[in-house]
Amino acid sequence: MSDFPLEIVLALIGIAVPIAAFLWEFVFAGRRRLGYRVQMDTPVTGEISSVFPGVLPQLRPSIDGASPSLKDISVVLVRIENSGVTTIDTQDYKAPESARIGLHLRFPQRTVIGMAVTELSDPALADNLDVESGIAVREDADGHIGVIDLPKVPLGPSEHYKILAILQRSEGAGEYSPPVLRGGIKGGRVIETRSRTGVSRMMLALTVFLVSVIVVQLVVAALEPSPTALECAAGKVTVVGSSAFGPIVRDAADQYRKRCRGAEFTFEFEGTERGLDRVAEEGAGNPGLLAISDGAKGIGYPTLVHRPLALSLFTMIVHPGVGIRGLTVAQIRDLYRGTIGNWREVGGPDLPVVLANRNPGSGSRNAFERRVLDAGQPDRPHVSCAALKGAVTTSSAHCEVQLTADMRKAVAEIPGAIGYTEFAEAIDAALPTVAIDGVGAGRDAALRRTYPFWGVEYAYSNGELPGDSLAASFLHFLIDQSGKEVLRAHGNAPCTDLPDPGRCLPDS
Numbered sequence: 001m002s003d004f005p006l007e008i009v010l011a012l013i014g015i016a017v018p019i020a021a022f023l024w025e026f027v028f029a030g031r032r033r034l035g036y037r038v039q040m041d042t043p044v045t046g047e048i049s050s051v052f053p054g055v056l057p058q059l060r061p062s063i064d065g066a067s068p069s070l071k072d073i074s075v076v077l078v079r080i081e082n083s084g085v086t087t088i089d090t091q092d093y094k095a096p097e098s099a100r101i102g103l104h105l106r107f108p109q110r111t112v113i114g115m116a117v118t119e120l121s122d123p124a125l126a127d128n129l130d131v132e133s134g135i136a137v138r139e140d141a142d143g144h145i146g147v148i149d150l151p152k153v154p155l156g157p158s159e160h161y162k163i164l165a166i167l168q169r170s171e172g173a174g175e176y177s178p179p180v181l182r183g184g185i186k187g188g189r190v191i192e193t194r195s196r197t198g199v200s201r202m203m204l205a206l207t208v209f210l211v212s213v214i215v216v217q218l219v220v221a222a223l224e225p226s227p228t229a230l231e232c233a234a235g236k237v238t239v240v241g242s243s244a245f246g247p248i249v250r251d252a253a254d255q256y257r258k259r260c261r262g263a264e265f266t267f268e269f270e271g272t273e274r275g276l277d278r279v280a281e282e283g284a285g286n287p288g289l290l291a292i293s294d295g296a297k298g299i300g301y302p303t304l305v306h307r308p309l310a311l312s313l314f315t316m317i318v319h320p321g322v323g324i325r326g327l328t329v330a331q332i333r334d335l336y337r338g339t340i341g342n343w344r345e346v347g348g349p350d351l352p353v354v355l356a357n358r359n360p361g362s363g364s365r366n367a368f369e370r371r372v373l374d375a376g377q378p379d380r381p382h383v384s385c386a387a388l389k390g391a392v393t394t395s396s397a398h399c400e401v402q403l404t405a406d407m408r409k410a411v412a413e414i415p416g417a418i419g420y421t422e423f424a425e426a427i428d429a430a431l432p433t434v435a436i437d438g439v440g441a442g443r444d445a446a447l448r449r450t451y452p453f454w455g456v457e458y459a460y461s462n463g464e465l466p467g468d469s470l471a472a473s474f475l476h477f478l479i480d481q482s483g484k485e486v487l488r489a490h491g492n493a494p495c496t497d498l499p500d501p502g503r504c505l506p507d508s
Helices: 006-028 123-128 201-223 246-259 272-282 329-337 363-373 404-413 423-428 443-447 470-480 483-489
Strands: 033-043 073-082 101-108 110-118 136-140 145-151 160-169 180-183 189-192 235-241 263-268 289-293 304-318 354-358 397-401 417-422 433-436 454-462
Touching (some): 073 101, 073 110, 101 110, 101 160, 145 160, 235 272, 246 423, 246 483, 272 289, 272 304, 272 363, 304 404, 304 443, 304 470, 329 363, 354 363, 354 404, 363 417, 397 404, 404 417, 404 423, 417 423, 454 470
Parallel strands (some): 033 189, 354 397, 354 417
Antiparallel strands (some): 073 160, 110 160, 136 145, 304 417, 304 433, 304 454
């Protein structure tokens, strides 16, 4: 299907319609509503089997016996109720303010020969329905319609009263026309209600609608093509290698897990060389092991297969006390060759230079030596940067660290220190970065080759990966799908988007 989010639209409709129905029923249309319910409308029959035959026609005899006998008698019970959610006061009835009557209960084809008010939900309602309230019985339409005039009774939500009426047919034959309550409510309406047993029409319609939405969602889900294994795979994969590129791979894995269930990642970023060694030793026949390298693998790993990921950006960093924000390539080379030993020689303070390096075999160190120094470095005995923390140095010094995080920590804590790291990591650590030949670290500058300190990130596996493996799917996500956005967010340029993709080849 297209990219139109049909399932999301259906879900929103499924939420919006019940909310709208609730608001309509209980806030707008049903906010002020007076209902009436005919609970009984029964003809009085059974004279033949009556214990006292002839009693029913004599319900209304006069003293002199001249009143006509009653026939076609019926008994009706009508419930008058507040079926809304707000109180109905006397001023809410649509009748003149001076009038005492607010409603008219009409009985077509029948006249009223007796009535009573019964079953008050609140005894206090009796004060509004006594003989002084105006409640009365009359006839309309030439005596063919019996009418009970009802006063303006204030009713709270769910309050009610009932009218019991004894009626006699006034015209016609067969079934009686049903009673009708006439009148009006300001800002509401008078409606005939139904018994609450069973399912209401609105509830039935709402249920049918929601079931229809669910069915359509199921059909859409069934028709939606399932992701192929290359697009989405389950399983486990361990990613090792470059600590500089580690945070980027972690972020990309988090994004992958959001779209693909069942994917499990383990990360062991201990440096490029260690990562390549591990894949070379343990990766044969194991598609669940990948190495990330800050550069090409070299000739020592013939079985490893490379996949270019991105052109990555590196930067020189210095201790905040150095105060230097720009160096030339020649100055950086002299610093790391040991020919410049004090920062005052390049316009800085009178402070010995401390050279921080990554251990030999590091991808970041290889990129630094290749892109900036254009050569290796003098052989120096190994000194851990941790050993220099807190020490007072009176002359230039050097030290080494294993991981990118250790480099950032050493440069931040050792006075006079200079080092190098992945650009986004330096920004996150708020360390001073150093422009090279007047050009600051930037993706566009690296693409134009006006900024020299960049490298290419590669993913390595031991042999080709099965197409249905999580490792193959994750690399496809990074190289050709939305994982590229994660690379860009960290300041890198995906290799597939470069004007000259050949820059990502191992010999570039």
